[in-house]
Amino acid sequence: MTSPLDLLLWAVLPYVTIAVLVGGTLWRFRYDRFGLSTRSSQLHESRLLRTASPLFHFGLLFVAAGHVFGLLVPKSLTSFLGVSEEMYHLGALVMGALAGCATVAGLAILMWRRWRTPAVRGATTRNDRLTYVLLGVVLLAGMSTTVLTNGVMGEYDYRETISPWFRGILLLQPDPALMESVPLTYKAHILGAMALFCLWPFSRLVHAFTAPVQYLLRPYVVYRSRGEGLGTRELGARERRRERQGL
């Protein structure tokens, strides 16, 4: 029997997170396009950023790819393809640890830089601080699952529990029972990640959703007519209300 807490954490919260993430992102794309920016601080400080930012971002892209692989690809498929349990485990451990270390190191330098460079510090908002803390927590918890739970302390096959649970969420068949036996480090990592995803649309992290891959396909020089887009910005809810009230 699943406890109400488990039900809340592993069957309700995931959907709340998805709703906030999707809804919040749509809201920002519609009403706060001007606010969507990396808010680059490279103008203020370049030396540290040039090592730390690629380290962090490329590390993170690997980590993200690893997550997709680990969570979405069912165990049956990899074993069908002839990947043994040991090979998979070793691969995940080594690659995950490497990418994770790069990401954590990158983030550490970025945070140090933010703290120590007066101009960058001045450009840091409260929202940024919260984002950094949460990002740090999720990353460290994630690293501890790989390095501690899954490395030093032995082996934990998350592909028997967490992965099916995650796919169940996506397939609208949540099974919170799968999460009951999961080690604490994993639980902390997942809960932290859900909090991060809730913050995502409202923080600077949205820039990740605007990654400009279309650049590869478009012609170099963009021409636009004066009329296009002129005054076509959609009004925010508040502005529309004002308009209706004739204010």
Add this chain to the structure above:
Amino acid sequence: MRVMAQLAMVMNLDKCIGCHTCSVTCKQTWTNREGVEYVWFNNVETRPGQGYPRQYEDQRRWRGGWELSRRGRLRLRGGSRLRRLGSLFANPELPALTDYYEPWTYDYRTLTTAPLGDDSPVARPVSAVTGAPTTIHSGPNWDDSLGGGPENGALDPVVAKLRDELGHQVRFEFEQTFMFYLPRICEHCLNPSCVASCPSGAMYKRVEDGIVLVDQDRCRGWRMCVSGCPYKKVYFNHRTGKAEKCTFCYPRMEVGQPTVCAETCVGRLRYIGVLLYDVDRVTEAASVQDEKGLYPAQLDLFLDPEDPEVVAAAERSGVPHEWIQAARRSPVRDLICTYRLALPLHPEYRTMPMVWYIPPLSPVVDALAKTGFDGEDAGNLFGAIEALRIPVEYLAELFTAGDPEPVRASMRRLAAMRSFMRSVNLGEVPDQNLLSGVGLTEDQVRAMYRLLAVAKYDERYVIPTAGVGQAHELEAVATKCSLDTEGGPGMGGGGGSRGGPVELVVWNAQSRPEGLFPRRERS
């Protein structure tokens, strides 16, 4: 042939006195905000000198503009699209704030709040970015009028190029030195590398008038345009995280007014007008193998608005009749195409810039005068233009990718005009050979003189307004303040709860003065 219209500017460098009125009025209009304290859409630099940002012309370092690949294809100097995407996380070619300068203000408060003492209080410099006390190492115009100074001269990338690649030593001894002012705005290029570098597609060239703009709602702060522009005329607003640049004062242009920098120019040396060009041939012209061929190739793009074929093609491409007429009267076309006086700035960047310059004759005249010759005598002047290698070669590095001939030709025409008009003014019989020698007729010289020396307002600026079809809406734009909404801070609107007047000079984005914004609603 696909015809497009382009608003272009020409500046007559001989008349620039380096007063910076253009920079200041531009700044007060467009960049007197937080985040863009260090930004000058219009700046005036002293040449020889480092420019702003310092040494921006050194493209081996900044990698702005375009280059030809080994197979002769045009590509961004900053690398392929994949390389650009790969360097999104940290842009290796981005100038730092210190390459511009760290903006500062002064701690004026001490002047009035310091306790009584023996020493008079001093307002110390405070960084406008961090608010901490700072030491000023450089400023927006640090080497102003120090063109000949040995510390600055040798740091000029153009001087360095002349020295390293051509073995020409620019002299900085007092007697041989020369300097002039170079006012710069965005070039609103025909082949803009800033637009091509923007991964989001937020930057665009306007079809109607060729003005290059940043869509603030689409910019995501990837800061690739900043390094992509070889003239360093896109700036990063460090508050909003968005790129900003010279807009060619498009709200003014649309109602037929010149840009703020042109309107307020004390020397009355700026000209604005329309040029018609063939868009289909831009890439081809920008891909000419020999850099010295880029200036003629660009000239070749411009179309003759008197040619019936061109007019028909223009109408087919949707260029309004008014604009074709404006192109016929364009002072810019006269200076660029007819008299061949104006030259592009750094055509070797292959962006096909559209703010052109009439090279200054004054370094030559000054040099003559210093040696005791009559600086306005045609014989002396022509001789000097030939003999004074360095200023001419320096100018050629700026305007024609190093080909001295177009610079000399332009200067000879200027010299011929000076001598001819002096004879006229002194009641002498002008030497007609003078004119035929430079390929001008007397009528042309008089018209040139009128345009350059008399420089009437409505001859300097021939600006067609934006489409007649929209005249009705534009009238509202022109005659009404955009802040004049109900409840807005403008003078119009009825009722509403507005506070008293707002002191904009000391306002920063952190504070929220009563009346400047609509009331925050608390729900």
